[in-house]
Amino acid sequence: MEIITIKDIAKALNLSTSTVSRALRGSYEINPETKRLVMEYAERMNYRPNPIALSLKENRSRSIGVIIPEIANNFFSQAINGIESIAYNRGYHVVISQNHESYERELVSTQYLAQRRVDGLLVSLSGESNDLEHFKELQTKGLPIVFFDRVPQDYITHKVIADNFAGTYEATEHLIKQGFRRIAHLTSPSWLSITYERLEGYKKALQNHDIPLEDSYIKYCSHGGMIFEEVEQAVMELINHPNRPDAVFTAGDRLTTTCMSLIRREGLRIPEDIAIVGFTNLVTAHLLNPALSAVRQPAYEMGQLATEFLIDLIERPKATIRFETKKLDTHLIIRDSSLKSTT
Amino acid sequence: MEIITIKDIAKALNLSTSTVSRALRGSYEINPETKRLVMEYAERMNYRPNPIALSLKENRSRSIGVIIPEIANNFFSQAINGIESIAYNRGYHVVISQNHESYERELVSTQYLAQRRVDGLLVSLSGESNDLEHFKELQTKGLPIVFFDRVPQDYITHKVIADNFAGTYEATEHLIKQGFRRIAHLTSPSWLSITYERLEGYKKALQNHDIPLEDSYIKYCSHGGMIFEEVEQAVMELINHPNRPDAVFTAGDRLTTTCMSLIRREGLRIPEDIAIVGFTNLVTAHLLNPALSAVRQPAYEMGQLATEFLIDLIERPKATIRFETKKLDTHLIIRDSSLKSTT
DNA sequence: TTTTTTTATGCAATCGTTGTCGGCAACGTT
DNA sequence: AACGTTGCCGACAACGATTGCATAAAAAAA
Structure with missing residues (x-):
């Protein structure tokens, strides 16, 4: 019932640990008969090499x-x-x-x-x-x-x-083609690669459709949505913006769900008042109210x-x-x- | 730049490994001055004991x-x-x-x-x-x-x-009080404790409100929702039931979301055609369409x-x-x- | 028969750390 | 002066497994 080691096998079979070790790894310099004995005993006693000892050694x-x-x-x-x-x-x-x-x-x-x-x-x-x-x-x-x-x-x-640039470009362009013009961009901390690339995709889409970039539509959340208050402040600034956005791109699971909650809390409708596309792999996206448009990553x-x-x-x-x-x-x-x- | 061990410290300070070891753990039988030397050197070289060696030893x-x-x-x-x-x-x-x-x-x-x-x-x-x-x-x-x-x-x-019995009792009773009578129970594999306890809560609620138990309303999914086809079959059997349930209790995240998808796919409305209460901790529950009633576990x-x-x-x-x-x-x-x- | 080769095995070191034991000074005590 | 005590430290073994080297016995070659 105890944990069995190479030493136990050696003792039981009257061999040295080296022989047992070599037998178990099928070394050519061990007598086939000895090998068989060791193998069988190890099998029967359910021997497993100690990974910690191996880690230490190797x-x-x-x-x-x-x-x-x-x-x-x-x-x-x-x-x-x-x-x-x-x-x-x-x-x-x-x-x-x-x-x-x-x-x-x-x-x-x-x-x-x-x-x-x-x-x-x-x-x-x-x-x-x-x-x-x-x-x-x-x-x-x-x-x-x-x-x-x-x-x-x-x-x-x-x-x-993931091709963050292309994904965001596509999402933003989709919003533009739907007729939205005041598109906000709610995103992760500015220094992350994903943030930069997505922002570039967003900018490029706006530029290609001759929509001027509005800096105050871009909001960073330095904790990526982990802190509710941070997202709340960002979203509220968008909602209370003198020229309120009519659509928003959200760059992550938490940002998306929190943003939706807040828009709802403020009595606004999606997509009538503010449309939304999320960069998210939420499995419930299609069950949301309304069903969420999303850029999925593989x-x-x-x-x-x-x-x-x-x-x-x-x-x-x-x-x-x-x-x-x-x-x-x-x-x-x-x-x-x-x-x-x-x- | 290399990984430093107690042996390295011993060599550098002209001590034995035992002394270094004891100095680091602050043993009383080490000269305070030696202790200081060792500590400082260890600190400077950013020494960290090897957890693998410790695991092996202890x-x-x-x-x-x-x-x-x-x-x-x-x-x-x-x-x-x-x-x-x-x-x-x-x-x-x-x-x-x-x-x-x-x-x-x-x-x-x-x-x-x-x-x-x-x-x-x-x-x-x-x-x-x-x-x-x-x-x-x-x-x-x-x-x-x-x-x-x-x-x-x-x-x-x-x-x-979690108090699965009480949670399910409460959920089922809530459905009953809402006026639902044909309440289905979509749940996990029958041999799990949670399955049994929830089923008991369900049965008790029905019994206390004089609603006869209908066995064909109870569906087990032996893979807990991991296999779509399994859930699909169960839900379709409920939907095509000659006396179709007007409400369903679903016992897990996957079961709940898949069940909602399927009801929707079949062109039925929630809660008008089939109401639903999930035993789930989904963070998006309040954003779903419709907002999902749920028994949350702590x-x-x-x-x-x-x-x-x-x-x-x-x-x-x-x-x-x-x-x-x-x-x-x-x-x-x-x-x-x-x-x-x-x- | 003697020497060489082959076959099969054991010894000991190693990985990093700790615990047991023992040793050697430098005291103090009788 | 002999002995005991205390403070400080090092040698060694151990944890479990692998491996280079040594070596015994057996087999082959001389």
Whole structure:
């Protein structure tokens, strides 16, 4: 009933631990008969090698760390499923660490995972991270890191992102074609890559349709929607704007849902008073009132791709690698929340 | 730039590793001056003890494993936040493992976590688990286990659950008081504790209001909503029932959203044709069309409580413990989806 | 028969840390 | 002067597994 070790097997069979170890890994220099004995005994006693001892010895753990802002976000939970699907197939375990958009916690998680000797790191930056020294340091020590979704701009490694520019361009253009002209842009912290790219898509769409850019229509939420009051202030400023927007693009799950709640709370109708398109992977989007138009990211595929990149880095450390930034297509799904009322 | 160990410090300061180790832990038998030297050097070199070596030595890891069906479920992601809030405060890390309602994966996760020497396990059973031997075995080996939400009935340990009976009773009674009489019950696999308790609450409410129980109104989904076709079949059987239900209680996030989608797909209106109350922690419940009436579970608190139980078990292993089953109140929030139309 | 080769196995070091034991000064006590 | 005490520190083993090296016995070659 106790946990059995190589030593126990050795004792039981009157062998040395080295012989047992070699027998278990099928070494050629062990007598086939001995091998059989050891194998059978190990099987019968349900022997499993101690991964901790192996980690200590080999300085690796056959696991990869995932550092993300929030599990309770459809994009990330879908991405995790993609990550796990690849990792398990290639013999790696996945350790998840959420930082709730806090730089401090991102730092702690990173250190923790590095100390536990994860073989590599998959990272989507917290809303507060603009200092990346902790990642750089680990990378120079030889720990492979792949970023996905929220990636740093000046950092040389593999990255996997959605085509934020195109996605937002498409969403904004859709609003324009519906006839909306005063389009607001409610988004994540300004220093994040996703924020920048989406903003550029938005600007480009406006420009291509000769709509002047109105700075006061652009609102950043430095905690990405985690803090209600922050979103509330932003949305209220839009609602009370002297020239109130007739549509709004929202850049994340929390921003979208909170924004919808607030518009509703203020007695305004969607889309009659304010139309809305969200950049979100909400599974309930089609059930919302009104059904939410959304730009969906291929979260699962992004997780898969990032994991493949990472495991390649782990397993071929010497290969001279051209670091890639893979951009995946987004998908605009038009529903009621962005349709110009025909009245 | 390299990872520094106690050995490096010893070498640099011309001491033995034992002295360094003791100095770092502030042992009384070390010269204060030596202590200072070691501390300062360790601080300067940013020394961190290797948790893997410690795990190997002490046969524990200062971390707890969490085994749940699905991260992408509001109840569980909220519970995880509760778990982490307590665990981190008490110096434990949290390792999350999802099994996607599969017994096989639950087994693998359990073995994995046990091998990694987690100090304890927080478990919410997969939809497929009726054999609990793998848990029992670990427990007799001394690994503390606490169950929450989906708990086994015949298992002696701490458990934390929501008051599923009362919650469902309240929801069903609410439907009855609204004037619904043909109330269906769409639920999780029959062998789960939550399924049984909720069903009992449902039956009791019907009975107390003299409504005969109609077996064909009760539909089990053995994968808890993870497989669309399963839910589809169940819901279609309800919709095509010769005496179609005028209301339905749905026992989980996925069941609720899929059920709403299907009712909508079939051209029926909620609540006019079929009213609905969900047992769910969906954050978008109030934004749905129609706004969803829901029984909410105190997920965060359940996670916290379960973690406190677990850490107590871990840290006071000899104490003769009376195992408790803590039942937390649910909360019925009435919105539009369960209101009898006044027409 | 002696020497060489092959086969099969054990010893010991290693990974980073801690605990047990023992040692050696420098005191104080009789 | 002999002994005991205290303060400070180092050597060694251990946790579980792997591996380079040594070595015994057996088989093959001389």
